[in-house]
Amino acid sequence: MRDTQPLDELIRKLSELMPESVRHMQGDIERNLKAGLAGALQRMELVTREEYEVQAKLLARSRERLAELEARVAALEDALRPDMSSSSQKSGPPEE
Incomplete structure (x- = not known):
């Protein structure tokens, strides 16, 4: 009310x-x-102040979770990069 x-x-x-x-x-x-x-x-x-506060907290948590997930994706990409570059070096240039 x-x-x-x-x-x-x-x-x-x-x-x-x-x-x-x-x-x-x-x-x-x-x-x-x-x-x-x-x-x-x-x-x-x-909206009421209470509804606004709830949504603001939800948005803050979502942003934190997004930042965590972005950091995890970046770490996984970094972990895969050395493997990709070493596998391309092992195969060498394509032969004709």
Whole structure:
């Protein structure tokens, strides 16, 4: 469940900025503002801080794992290079 306190606070501040002549409709205005802002935020497909943190940690672990795998591949390639060069030297140039 998302915390609605910041949204409620923003709506309260916006309704306080209304001219005195429309303050008698403050309750209606606050409800309409809340519905409008909630709809706009929903369309933005925002994520919670918690969801963001989970994904950031997952990405960090994935990057670490990728770096480890890249190092292993490089080590295996290095281990194969001397074998390849020595096998090509043993066979010599192709005969015609």
